[in-house]
Amino acid sequence: MEAKTLFDKIWDSHVVDSVKNGPDILYIDQHFIHEVTSPQAFTGIEKRGVPLFRPQKTLATADHNIPTQNQELPIREKLSQIQVKTLTDNCEKHGVQLFGLGHPHNGIVHVIGAELGVTQPGMTIVCGDSHTSTHGAFGSIAFGIGTSEVEMVFASQCVLQPKPKKMRINIEGKLNKGVTSKDIILYIISQISASGATGYFVEYAGSAIRSLSMDARMTICNMSIEMGARGGMIAPDKVTFDYLKDREYAPKGADWDKAVEKWKALKTDEDAVFDREININAADIQPMITYGTNPGMGTFIDGKIPELEDIIPESRESFQKALNYMDFTPGMELAGHPVDYVFLGSCTNGRIEDIRAFTSLVKGRKKAENITAWIVPGSKQVEKQARDEGLLEILEEAGFQLRQPGCSACLAMNEDKIPSGKYAVSTSNRNFEGRQGPGSRTLLASPLTAAAAAVTGKITNPADLID
Amino acid sequence: MPIEKFNILESTCVPLPMQNIDTDQIIPARFLKATSREGFGENLFRDWRFDKNGNPKPDFALNRPGYSGKILVGGKNFGSGSSREHAAWAIYDYGFRVVVSSFFADIFKNNALNNGLLPVQVSEDFLKKIFTEVDKNPKITLKVDLENQEISLQSTGDTFHFEINAYKKSCLLNGYDDIDFLLSKKEKILAFEQLQNKT
Numbered sequence: 001m002e003a004k005t006l007f008d009k010i011w012d013s014h015v016v017d018s019v020k021n022g023p024d025i026l027y028i029d030q031h032f033i034h035e036v037t038s039p040q041a042f043t044g045i046e047k048r049g050v051p052l053f054r055p056q057k058t059l060a061t062a063d064h065n066i067p068t069q070n071q072e073l074p075i076r077e078k079l080s081q082i083q084v085k086t087l088t089d090n091c092e093k094h095g096v097q098l099f100g101l102g103h104p105h106n107g108i109v110h111v112i113g114a115e116l117g118v119t120q121p122g123m124t125i126v127c128g129d130s131h132t133s134t135h136g137a138f139g140s141i142a143f144g145i146g147t148s149e150v151e152m153v154f155a156s157q158c159v160l161q162p163k164p165k166k167m168r169i170n171i172e173g174k175l176n177k178g179v180t181s182k183d184i185i186l187y188i189i190s191q192i193s194a195s196g197a198t199g200y201f202v203e204y205a206g207s208a209i210r211s212l213s214m215d216a217r218m219t220i221c222n223m224s225i226e227m228g229a230r231g232g233m234i235a236p237d238k239v240t241f242d243y244l245k246d247r248e249y250a251p252k253g254a255d256w257d258k259a260v261e262k263w264k265a266l267k268t269d270e271d272a273v274f275d276r277e278i279n280i281n282a283a284d285i286q287p288m289i290t291y292g293t294n295p296g297m298g299t300f301i302d303g304k305i306p307e308l309e310d311i312i313p314e315s316r317e318s319f320q321k322a323l324n325y326m327d328f329t330p331g332m333e334l335a336g337h338p339v340d341y342v343f344l345g346s347c348t349n350g351r352i353e354d355i356r357a358f359t360s361l362v363k364g365r366k367k368a369e370n371i372t373a374w375i376v377p378g379s380k381q382v383e384k385q386a387r388d389e390g391l392l393e394i395l396e397e398a399g400f401q402l403r404q405p406g407c408s409a410c411l412a413m414n415e416d417k418i419p420s421g422k423y424a425v426s427t428s429n430r431n432f433e434g435r436q437g438p439g440s441r442t443l444l445a446s447p448l449t450a451a452a453a454a455v456t457g458k459i460t461n462p463a464d465l466i467d
Numbered sequence: 468m469p470i471e472k473f474n475i476l477e478s479t480c481v482p483l484p485m486q487n488i489d490t491d492q493i494i495p496a497r498f499l500k501a502t503s504r505e506g507f508g509e510n511l512f513r514d515w516r517f518d519k520n521g522n523p524k525p526d527f528a529l530n531r532p533g534y535s536g537k538i539l540v541g542g543k544n545f546g547s548g549s550s551r552e553h554a555a556w557a558i559y560d561y562g563f564r565v566v567v568s569s570f571f572a573d574i575f576k577n578n579a580l581n582n583g584l585l586p587v588q589v590s591e592d593f594l595k596k597i598f599t600e601v602d603k604n605p606k607i608t609l610k611v612d613l614e615n616q617e618i619s620l621q622s623t624g625d626t627f628h629f630e631i632n633a634y635k636k637s638c639l640l641n642g643y644d645d646i647d648f649l650l651s652k653k654e655k656i657l658a659f660e661q662l663q664n665k666t
Contacts, residue, residue, distance in 0.1 A: 016659040017652060022634025025652060027659055037551065039502035050650065065500060079500035086502050130550040130574060146552035146578035147504075148645070156649040156656055162632060164573075194487055195544040198573055228547065230573055294487045294547070314591070318486040318542070411496040411549075420519075432491040432548060434514045 003271035005166050006235050007201050010141045010266070014124045016158055023160040029123040031058040031153045032109045033096070035065055035087040036413070037128030041150035042090040054157045055095040059118060062087055062100050063108045064129075065413045068376050068403040071101055080414065094154075107379020107405045110134035110347035114218060115381050117247025121236040121263040126150075126159060131347045131429065133224040136233035137217035138240055139266045141201070143231040164230045165275040167200040168268070171208040173282035178463030180357065181216035182349060182427065182446035184208070185223040186288035186298045188280065194296035198228030200276065203268060208282040209234055214243040215353035222348045223429050226295035235267040287461050289334055290431045290444040292322035297431070299334065301449065301461040307331045325433055326441050327421075334443075334459050341424035342373040342454040343436070344447055346410035349427035350378025352385050354447040359391045361451035361465060367399035368457030374416060375400055376408040400454070412437045425453040470583035472642040476564055477610040477621070479536035481528050482601045488541045489548035490575065494557040496549075507553050508560030529561075533605035540567040540597050540609075545586075546575025555579045565611050567618065569594045580635050581645060587611060587618050593627045596620060613640060 004012070016025040033041075038060070045052060052058070065080045075081040084101065091098035099105040105112055110131055113119040119135045125142035126132060128150045135142035149159050169188060189196075202224050209217070217234050224232030241260050244250045251259045290298040291305045297319075299305065308330045311319045323329060344350075344358050355377060367373060375395065377383040383405055386392055392402055409416040410428035412435065418424045420439025427450050431442035445453075448462035455465070498510040516527050523530040539558060545568035546554060555578040558566060566579060567587045579586045589597075600607050600622050607622040613636060619626040637643065649656075 017655050019634045022632055025649065025655070027656070027663070036499050040504045040552075043503070044646070048646065064496075083500050083502060128550060128552075130548065132550075144550035144574055146550055146555070146574060146581060148552060148578065148581035152646055152649055155646050156652070157660075158649055158652075158656060160634075160645050160649065194547060195570060195572070198544070198570065225548075225574075228544070228572055294489070314543075315486060317484075321485065411491075413496045413499065430489075430491065430548060432489045434495055435491050438495070438514055438519070 003269035003273070005268045005272040005274065006139065006203055006233060006266055007141065007166055008272070010122055010124065011163060019160070023162045025158050026124060026161050027158055028126050028153050029057065030118060030125045032113055032125070032127035032132070033058055033060045033150065034109050034129065035062050035083045037147050038150055039083065039086045039090065040147050041154055042094065044151040045154045048155070050155050052094040052096070052154050057157060058096045059113070060087060060091050060096050060098040061106055061109050061112055064407045064411065066101055066406045067414050068406045068408045068416055071404045077415070104380050107381065108347045108350060108407055110222065111350055111378030111382065114138070114214070115247070115379060117244050117250035120244065120250065120259070121240060121266050126153060130225045131222050133229070133231040134218050134222040134347055136221040136224070136231050137214060139233060139236035139263065141231065141233065144225065164201045165199055166203070167197055167229070167276040167278070168203045168205055168274045169278045169280065170206040171204070171280045171282050172206045173208055175208060175282050176286060178287045178448060178461065178466060179285050180446040180448055181212055181219040183285055183288045185220045186290065186295070186444060187285045189223065189227045189295050190288065190298035192227055192278065194226060194294040195228040197224065200229050202229045202232040204232060204234050210237065213353060214239060215351040218351065219348055223295065226429060236263050287446065287449055287463060289449060289459060291326060291328055291334060292319070293325055293431055293433050294322070295429065295431060295444060297322060298444065301335055301459060303334070305330055305332050305334065335461060337459045338370065338423065339425050339443070339453045339458055340370065340372065340422040341418050342371055342450050343376070343409045343424055343426040343428060344450050345374065345376030345378065345408050346428035347378065347407070348429045349447050350376060350382065352382050354427065355382065355386050355391055357447040358451040359394050361448055361462060362398040362400065362455055363394050365398055365455040367454055370457045371454050373400050373454050374403060374409055376403045377405045379405050409436050411435065412440070418442070425450050425459065469642040470638070470644055473564065473583060473585055473613055473639045475610070475612050476537060477608050478538050479606060480538035480540050480567070480597070480601060480609050481534045481536060482598055483528055483539065483541045484598045486542040487544045487547055490546060490551050490554040491548055493546070493554040494551065499551060499553050504556050506560065507557035508562065511557040511561045537563055538565045538567060538609050538611070539563045540594070540601070543568065543570045543591070545571050547572040550574045552578040552582070555582045555584050559584045567594070567597065567609070580639070583639065585611065585613065585639060587629050589618060589627045589629060593625065596623070596625055
């Protein structure tokens with residue numbers, strides 16, 4: 001039998017039909033929706049007069065466009081209120097399960113899918129959100145789609161997709177002090193650029209990946225799209241199964257045993273061939289931070305911004321434009337640069353381990369006076385767990401507060417906007433111009449680095465603050 | 468619901484010679500609150516196009532009186548970032564029917580095609596030629612011929628053969644839509660579900 005990659009195995013077993021010289025019709029096991037990219041798709045099927053084909057395979061949450069304070073009150077911003085209400089009405093009308101604002105299961109779509117056990121190995125998963133790649137951490141094929149494709153899933157539980165090329169990134173070895181999964185993915189993107197994996201689906205492998213928890217694996221898969229990849233995935237193993245066991249939507253009893261047996265086969269065959277393979281030594285990675293306006297513009301915190309002559313000629317203009325926006329200069333050192341805001345949260349780093357990591361570093365220290373910090377849990381469950389574990393008290397003692405869950409300042413659709421010209425060390429995924437508010441200047445980093453900035457008031461290597 | 472048919476378009480173009488034009492620049496998140504598909508063109512490239520007070524920035528290509536047309540030409544890695552289809556809607560709503568670049572982000576490309584907006588991927592050299600020619604004379608035109616998969620620079624006669632998936636090409640030429648196609652496959656989808664339930 002032909003040797004197959006993990007990706008091939010799942011993809012091939014979900015092809016309903018292939019269009020000659022065209023895309024595959026791919027069956028979707030799980031569809032997630034949220035308030036921003038679904039309304040036009042609901043309108044679409046209604047206009048066509050077709051029903052939602054498999055409503056029980058779609059799960060909805062409100063996350064992108066909601067406040068992270070006073071969620072018990074009506075949403076103040078009129079357009080946001082209408083959008084969230086539209087989602088509620090649509091879900092009711094079409095029989096879709098909704099974890100709306102205030103529901104104990106509410107949260108960022110890519111956080112709740114995993115923590116509820118909805119996301120499982122071997123599945124095909126889509127959502128009208130590019131960070132759907134997060135779910136690939138469980139050994140599933142998960143990718144972001146546009147609203148027209150959301151409508152396709154509503155109408156047929158399928159999408160039309162050309163099969164992407166395959167890439168494997170192997171990371172071997174032990175991680176250095178202060179290095180987290182966020183640093184791994186920022187390092188990878190800085191090496192292959194923000195478009196280096198476009199057209200590919202990536203499998204992450206190697207001993208450094210195997211050593212990571214599920215929360216940490218999700219951070220890596222989450223940012224696959226930031227190097228252009230259609231998605232990222234990691235073969236399921238004991239870590240995956242232990243995480244999923246007893247979660248609300250995970251199989252139970254004999255079904256569980258059967259499922260695990262099946263999931264164990266989900267790995268790349270030894271002789272399988274990838275279109276591109278990259279090898280990285282974990283020891284080469286140090287805590288990372290971005291300095292520019294795309295996630296590929298990253299460097300070691302203790303490093304320097306590249307000189308203009310280090311940049312290939314056709315990219316120099318864009319490089320200089322990015323530095324102008326950030327008010328940085330080529331060749332400058334980043335450590336010690338003052339910071340104004342710290343944002344901990346998002347589908348990249350809004351899970352319980354991220355809050356634990358942040359808390360571990362600020363424990364016994366105080367928030368720097370120049371810092372405004374927004375700590376936003378990824379879900380109601382994460383929020384509750386942070387309270388139950390006593391993290392909230394430690395955070396409060398150090399001068400921080402916990403907000404309510406949502407996408408928040410990651411994309412600044414709600415009122416959580418970084419003011420123009422201000423620097424924010426952010427655990428989110430994009431440092432695009434204006435992403436966190438018009439004129440905002442984003443420095444992407446890990447929760448540990450965010451914590452280090454929060455207590456020192458400047459860009460600081462967290463390895464210098466931990467034992 | 469058919470999309471607008473596309474065959475041949477000859478038009479002047481608007482050049483944006485920048486790399487990595489991401490979807491947050493095309494349409495910032497704060498303008499994604501609408502629940503319909505219409506009207507996003509108003510906020511296309513909002514923060515590059517207008518200052519804080521809503522006044523047009525005179526240097527930005529869309530605001531320069533010399534530049535107009537139905538073809539937008541952007542630098543490498545156009546449409547990276549978010550999956551928001553609003554980016555494709557905004558470009559279309561503004562009046563563009565073709566986007567030319569040397570490299571497109573995957574999701575943007577799909578979104579564009581699903582809305583009758585043709586992404587034309589050209590070589591770095593051809594892209595450079597377009598920028599140089601338009602810089603010399605904003606009135607030069609580009610001709611995009613989908614049937615023959617050709618884009619030509621009318622001022623120099625340079626022509627580039629571009630790739631497009633045969634299925635997507637036929638959708639655009641005929642105004643077909645993916646959902647009608649998928650609905651026609653219902654039998655096969657039901658058969659697949661039965662098979663999946665058994666294993």
